[in-house]
Amino acid sequence: MIEELLPSGVTSSEAFDDAAPAPLFPAEAALMVGRRERRRRQFATARACARRALADLGRQPVALLPGPGGAPQWPSGVVGSITHCEGYRAAVAAPRAAVAALGIDAEPAGPLPRGVLALITSPAERAHLADLAAADNSVPWERVLFSAKEAAYKAWYPATGIWLGFRDAALVLPPAGTFTATLHPPAGAVSVDPVYGGRWLAGRGLVVTAVARPVHAGALA
Numbered sequence: 001m002i003e004e005l006l007p008s009g010v011t012s013s014e015a016f017d018d019a020a021p022a023p024l025f026p027a028e029a030a031l032m033v034g035r036r037e038r039r040r041r042q043f044a045t046a047r048a049c050a051r052r053a054l055a056d057l058g059r060q061p062v063a064l065l066p067g068p069g070g071a072p073q074w075p076s077g078v079v080g081s082i083t084h085c086e087g088y089r090a091a092v093a094a095p096r097a098a099v100a101a102l103g104i105d106a107e108p109a110g111p112l113p114r115g116v117l118a119l120i121t122s123p124a125e126r127a128h129l130a131d132l133a134a135a136d137n138s139v140p141w142e143r144v145l146f147s148a149k150e151a152a153y154k155a156w157y158p159a160t161g162i163w164l165g166f167r168d169a170a171l172v173l174p175p176a177g178t179f180t181a182t183l184h185p186p187a188g189a190v191s192v193d194p195v196y197g198g199r200w201l202a203g204r205g206l207v208v209t210a211v212a213r214p215v216h217a218g219a220l221a
């Protein structure tokens with residue numbers, strides 16, 4: 001699914017279960033000591049996906065350890081992103097020379113848990129979601145919005161080190177599989193462009209979103 005959302009030059013790998021062997025480097029395995037089996041398998045399969053994405057860039061397998069804020073530390077010269085949810089794991093990678101930021105997210109399709117929507121959206125976004133649902137109620141719009149905010153955050157955070165809450169992002173979802181996330185960091189905090197364009201896809205009981213920002217505007221097809 002994820003490759004449908006990515007421009008050329010971005011490699012990806014995904015898995016819908018943890019059936020394939022997914023060996024960890026010792027430093028990665030050490031992070032999983034004492035963790036629940038579900039988390040260990042999810043972590044390992046996502047690392048296997050990441051190493052496949054790196055291999056497609058011609059890069060050797062390496063340990064992918066969490067850095068500040070939980071963002072994975074990719075090898076020098078590479079940007080990437082990882083996601084996992086029930087029934088899905090994926091990773092994407094690209095040369096830093098071509099791609100400035102990547103963020104992906106996956107969620108189970110369907111409504112958000114009760115009470116969550118009010119916490120993660122503005123009144124304007126809720127009105128936007130109501131309009132979208134009136135036009136097409138086959139799409140789990142609130143999940144798409146939630147996932148798109150997380151994908152934008154994963155592209156934003158490694159470049160800035162700045163945590164943002166869900167209410168610090170304003171989402172617009174044109175119907176045709178795209179979105180724009182405008183992030184609102186503290187005034188004067190960074191010089192990174194806070195407007196991220198992305199794409200989304202719903203299918204197989206999942207919502208998947210991706211942000212890929214080219215180094216040179218318009219350079220990714």
Ligand SMILES: CC(C)(COP(=O)(O)OP(=O)(O)OC[C@H]1O[C@@H](n2cnc3c(N)ncnc32)[C@H](O)[C@@H]1OP(=O)(O)O)[C@@H](O)C(=O)NCCC(=O)NCCS
Nearest residue numbers: 069070071072082083084149150153154157164165166169
């Ligand atoms: C970090 C966060 C985005 C992860 O999303 P999630 O749906 O909980 O989990 P996912 O499985 O999709 O993604 C987890 C992976 O994201 C990556 N990740 C974690 N923190 C990250 C960060 N700060 N920046 C980039 N990637 C991050 C990791 O690779 C992690 O997997 P791993 O621990 O196995 O390496 C989420 O937990 C969070 O903190 N959100 C609050 C901030 C936010 O989203 N704001 C939105 C408005 S900007």
